[in-house]
Amino acid sequence: MQVLPPVNEMQRAFLASDASYNGVFYAAVRTTGIFCLPACPARKPLPENVEFFATVKDALFAGYRACKRCCPTESTAPEWVRELLARLDASTDVRIREGELREMGLDPGRVRRQFLRDYGMTFHAYCRARRLGKAFESIRGGKALDDTVFDSGFDSHSGFRAAFARVFGTSPGPARDGDCIRLSWVQTPMGPMVAGAVDAGVCLLEFTERRMLEVQFDTLRQRFHLALVPGETAHLEQLRTELGEYFAGTRREFTVPLAYPGTAFEREVWTCLLGIPHGETRSYEELARAVGRPGASRAVGTANGRNRIAILIPCHRVVNKNGGLGGYGGGLWRKRLLLELEKAGGQRLLDIV
Ligand SMILES: [Zn+2]
Incomplete structure (x- = not known):
């Protein structure tokens, strides 16, 4: 379950088509029976005709239909995204082609839009980054480069080396002692958060619609001199557990290690x-x-x-x-x-x- 911001704040955000509130609430219009994302470009109704919902499901159950302009049902991170991510993590290849998406009943265009919105990259780019992140881990774990190239689904050493160097700024060789920033997402009752961790500890936790997120990514890159790749670590797992306890009122202090370089x-x-x-x-x-x-x-x-x-x-x-x-x-x-x-x-x- 998720909580909503105050009504006057939602009204202001909806009137201003403020995209930073997408995913935080849905606005439903009584006179038309349609519900929208906060950022919907369509003409806005009178405030007294609008009601707000925390989820697509709530709006649908209240009898509203999805707006054809802003397509609110396509813009939430639904079950299928979680399933897709789980499938990606379970496979060694970390590559799902368009045909496979269709077999899973997913429209590739919709998948691309969803990933662009939630992760700032296409599904293709996400898979690639995830593959490289996995390769990075396996090289660090002492696995032979030949095996890693093969397991990562690259056709050639040179292709793998080039892609690796582009993301990590170093060749696969020195990566053995290296570190990177793994990024993942955490669901909370206040909306989704993006989390990041390096070996030393958690280095990022932000609400995903925060406008500063891109700036924070750049600062992280500069502060740590490390690449950002989607991934999971023990620190992120511990963070999820402790945050869950915090929102449940059973945790007052956090014990997961933190890494926060600054001036x-x-x-x-x-x-x-x-x-x-x-x-x-x-x-x-x-x-x-x-x-x-x-x-x-x-x-x-x-x-x-x-x-x-x-x-x-x-x-x-x-x-x-x-x-x-x-x-x-x-x-x-x-x-x-x-x-x-x-x-x-x-x-x-x-x-x-
Ligand atoms: Zn709309």
Whole structure:
């Protein structure tokens, strides 16, 4: 189950055709019986004729039909995407051709659009990146290069080497001691999040519609000098488990290792954030004093906003001195809910909204 932002926020996002809310809610129009994505380009109805749903299923069960312009049913990450990803992970070849997609009852064009929307790459590019990620792991695990090339479904050594070097910026040889950033997706009651991990720990956790995501990817590449590839690791598994417990109200502290390189000042601010206990908040001014820079609350706010590991490095626990919420990259409604969840202590998020 998923929670919804406040109605006035959804109304504003729907009127503005704000694509960053796609997947967060669906807008249904009583007068036409049609439901849309927030970003639908069609003319917007009067606010009093609109109702909101968290899922396509809810809108369909309420009797609405999918809009033919924005195709909301095609734009959610449904069961078939999970099945497709599971199938990709189970096969050694990590390649599914158009014919196979059709045999699975999937339209290749729809698959391509879905992956472009959710992962920022076509299905073809995703498969390729996933294949290279697997090859990287197997070389690191000590497997012979010849076997790896063959297992990855490449026809030739040169083709494999070229593709590998393009993604990892190094030849398969030195990769044996190397690292990369594995990216995966985590479902939460507040919407999907993208997560990343290196050997040292989790290095990214962001709500997927956050506009800063592309910038965060670039910063990660620069900070770690590593390639980003879709993949799973023990850190990401642990993150999923701990986040599930957090939203269920049974976890107050996270134990999964974190990796968060930054400038000296950013590191200081983020370390300070990690010291704010669950259920408490600090003002930007207090945080500035804590890092020994009283008066630098604006700079502290900026460093706070550059946090790449939402929830675990609890930047949501920093609020305005007057009690206002301040800002939040993942949307203020999420900040408010996170704080309510932590204050409620021991209740599930879904029970307090
Ligand atoms: Zn529409």
